[in-house]
Amino acid sequence: MTDERISQAEREEAASFAERAKAAAAAAGSAAAGRAAGEPPTLFDVQEMELNFGPQHPSTHGVLRIVLRVDGEKILEAKPDIGYLHRGTEKLFETETYPMGIPHTDRMDYVAAATNNHAFCLTIEKLLGVEIPRRAQLIRVMLDELQRLSSHLVWLGTSGLDLGAVTPFWYAFREREQILDFFEEYCGARLTLNCMRIGGLPFDLTPGWTARLLEFVDDLPSRIDDYEQLLTDNRIWKKRTVGIGVISAEECIEYGLTGPILRGSGVEWDLRRAQPYECYEELDFAIPTRQNGDTYDRYIVRVQEMRQSVRILRQCLDRLEEGEIRGKVPRVIKPPAQEVYASIESPKGELGFYCVSNGSNRPYRMHCRPPSFINLQALPRLAKGHLISDLVALIGTIDIVLGEVDR
C-alpha cells in the first residue's frame, strides 16, 4: 500500500467517524425539548459518549486501546483496538532458522516466557519426531509450573492494584522475585528466558537449585494464605468482583476461550489433563473449577491453581532422577515438509503453535495461537452493561498480556 492510499483510507474513516458523531449529536439535540435547532448540544443532552480507554492508561496492562460507547457511566459497547505492540514475530520466524526463533517467543507472553519456549519447542519436536529424555521432561514441567506461579502472581498483584488493594501487589512481587532468582540461576536471565532448546534443555540444573526450590515451595502456601486473607473473604473485594463479568460455559466454548476463564465458568478443561504432554500423566494434581463464571470465581480458580502448582513442583522434585537433558536432534534442523499443531496449557490458556515446514531449515509458516488474543474477544461481551469502574476489573480478570495479543 502506498502512503497515499493509506491516508485515503484513514481520511475516509475519519470522515465517517465525524459524520456519525454529528448524527448522534443532531439526534440528541433534536430530542431535547425547547431549544433552537442548530445549537451545539450541552452536557445534559448528550446521551451516549464515545470514549477512548488507553492506549496510555495505568490499568490496561500494556498498550491496549478500548473504544467505549457509554451512556453516563454504563458501558454500551467496548471494542478493543489492538496492534500497538505488533512486532512481526510470525514473519520473523519465517526468516530465521528454527532454533533462532526461541528468543522471539520469550517476548510474546513476557510474563510467562518459559511456557512460550516450551510450546515452540514442542511443535518442532513433534515435527521432527524427537523424544525428550525423562529428566528433561521433569525439569521442563518444573519450569512451566514455576512460570505459572509467576504469571498468576503478576495477575494477582495487578488485579488487586486496579481495584484499589495496593498491598497484594508488593507481596506477590516479593515471591515473584524469588522465582525469577531461580530462573536466573538456571538459565541466566530473569524475564526473557530462552530456557528451552529443541530436544530438551540448554543446561542442567545447578547444584543446590532443587534444595532451594524445595524450601521455597514449602514456604509458598503460607504466603498464598496471606493473599487470601487480604482478599478472598474481604467484603469490599467481593462487592467488586462477585457478579461482574459473568459468562456462561456455552458462551466460553463458542468464543473459544481457554484457561481460567473456561474453568471459572464450569467447564473442566485443562490441557495438562485432557491432552497430557511431557510427564503430566503421572502427576497428581486437581483442576480447580467453579460454577458461576464471574470475576470472583476466576480469582478463586487462579489462586487454587497456584496451590496446585506447588503440589506439582513437589512431586517433580521427588521424581527427579539423573539422565540426559537433551534428546537426539540433528545439528541442522530440517524437518520434512508437513504441518503440525502442538499446544500446552500456559497460565493464560491454551498456547499453541501451528507450523508448516517445507523441508528447508526455515519454517514456511509459523503461526501462534495466543490465549490472550482469543480471550480478549470476550471483553465486549463481558463489559456490556457494566460500569466503567468495572472495566478495569474485567481486563484484569481476562488476564491479557499485550505481547501475546499483538505478537
Next chain:
Amino acid sequence: MKVLTPTVLTYLKVVILVATVPAIVGFVIVLAERRFMGFMQGRLGPNRVGPKGTLQGLADLLKLVTKEDITPAKAEKAVHFLSPVLAVIPALTALAVIPFGPPIKIGRVSTPLWVADINIGLLFILAITSIGVYGIILGGWSSNNKYSLLGGLRSAAQLVSYEVPMGLALVSVLLMTRSLSMVEIVQRQQATHLWFVFPGLLAFFLYFVSGVAETNRNPFDLPEAESELVSGFNTEYSGVKFAFFFLGEYTGMIIISCVAVTVFFGGWLPPFPNVPALDFLSIVPPFAWFLLKVGFFIFCYIWFRTTFPRYRFDQLMALGWKWMIPISLANILIVALAILWTPGRTDGLVRLSWIFGGLFVLLFLLAKLRQKLARRDRLAAEPTSAQTVRG
C-alpha cells in the same frame, strides 16, 4: 507581660497553627504515610532524601512549588485560581476550635491551648468542613474538562452523603455530653470518668468510617483513584494549586482525627484520669497525649489505605444511605434509652458500654473460633486428583 493580652495570644496561636499544621502535614504525615505503607508492604519507603527520609516532605514541597502552573485554555481563570483556596481554608479554619490541651502557664502568662472555645464548637466544625465541598465542585467545573466535572460532582455527592451519618453519630454523643462545646465535651468525659467511646462504640465506628469517606480516602477514594478513567477534580491542577488540594485533604484527615479524639477518646486526658494509682501517666503532658491519640488515628487512615480495595461509586453511596444512616438512627435510639435507664446518673451509660463492649468481643471471638474450626476442616479434606476442587 502587658502586651500579651488574650487577644494578642489568640492571634499568636492562630499564626502558630497556620504555620505548623501545613508543615506537619507536608513533613510528617506525607512521609509517615509513604514509609508506613512501605513497611506494611515489605519494603522501605523513601529513605534517601534526609536521614531516614525526613526531608522528603521538603523535596516534595520544592517540586510542587517549582512546577509550571498550568491553567487549561478555556477554563474559568478566576474560579480555577480560587477553588484550591476554597478547599484548604475551611480545613484550616476548623482547627480553631479544637482543644489541644488544658490551659497552660508559661511564666506569668496562662493561656488555654485552643484558639477559641465557642459554645457550638462541634457544629462549627461540621459546618465549616462542609464549605470545603465548594472547593471540590468548583475545582472540577472550572477545569473545562467533562471528566473533571464528573469526578468533582461524584466527589461532592460522596462528601455530602457521608455528612449525614457523621452528624447523626455525633448526635448520639451529644446526648451524653449535653453540650456542643469541644472543651466541655472533654471536661464532661473527665467528670463522668468515662471516655465516650465505650458507650458510643457504634457511634465511633460510624463516625470514623464516615470520616474516611469525607476525606476521599481509601476505601472510598474512587473519585480520585489513578486507575479510573480520570483522576477526578484535580486532574487539571499542577504545582501549588495541587499542593493546596492535597493539603486540604490531609488537613481534613487531621480534623477528623482530632474530633474523634476529642469527642470519643477523652481529648487531652490520659487513660483513667481519676484513678490515683495511675497518676504517673500524667508525666506525659496532656498535649502529648492528644497528639499521641491523633497520631494513632492517622496511622489508622494509613493502615486502611494499605489494606482495603476500593468501593465502586454506587456501592459507596448505597453503603452510606442504606446502611450507615439507619444504623446511626438506631444508635441514637439505643443511647437515648441507655441514658433514660438511669436518669440523672451515668450508670446507664456505663452499663451500655459493658453491653456494647461485651457483645462486640463475644461476636469477634465466636467468629474467630468458627474460622479456626472451618480452616481445620478444610485442611483435613485436601482434594486429590480424582476430584476437582469445587468451591
Next chain:
Amino acid sequence: MALKRWLDKLALLDLFDGLGVTGRHFFKKKVTIQYPEQKKVPSDRFRGMFRLDEERCIKCTLCAIECPINIIYIDFHNEKNSQGKSVKVLDRFDVDLKRCMFCQLCEEACPTVPKSIWLTTKTYEMAAYDRNESLYLDIRKLVDWQAAPNVKPFTVIEQG
C-alpha cells in the same frame, strides 16, 4: 452455615483479618536491597554484557549467522602469515549493543573451547547518555572494556 457467615460479616472479621496481615508485615524484615550501595550478585550463568577474545576467535562467523537480530558484523580478509600459511585477519567485529537481546545464541554457536565470545560476565550496567557513540561496540571496545566507559564491569569471568 448462613448464620455463621452472617456472624463473620457482623463482627467485621474479614476486615480485621486484612488489617492483621498488613499489621504483621509492618514488623517483618524488609526485603529491599538498597541499590547502589548494596547490589545483588548475579548468578554464574547470568547473561550480561558480552566480551570478545580476539586471539581465540577463528572467524567462522557462526555467531553472526546464529544471531536472531543480525547485529554482529564481521569482516575479515586472508593474509599470509610468517610461516606462509593463509590466515584470516579480522577487519571488523562490531556488535550493536542497542539491539542486543542477550539471548546467548552467539555464545552457543561459537565452536572454540573456551568460547571466544561469552556473556557470562555478570555485568549489566552499561547505560549511556548517547545512543550511537556508546552503544555501538567495535572490536576495540569488545576486547577490552576500558575503551567503552559506559560498561561498568562487575567481575569478569574468564570463560573456562
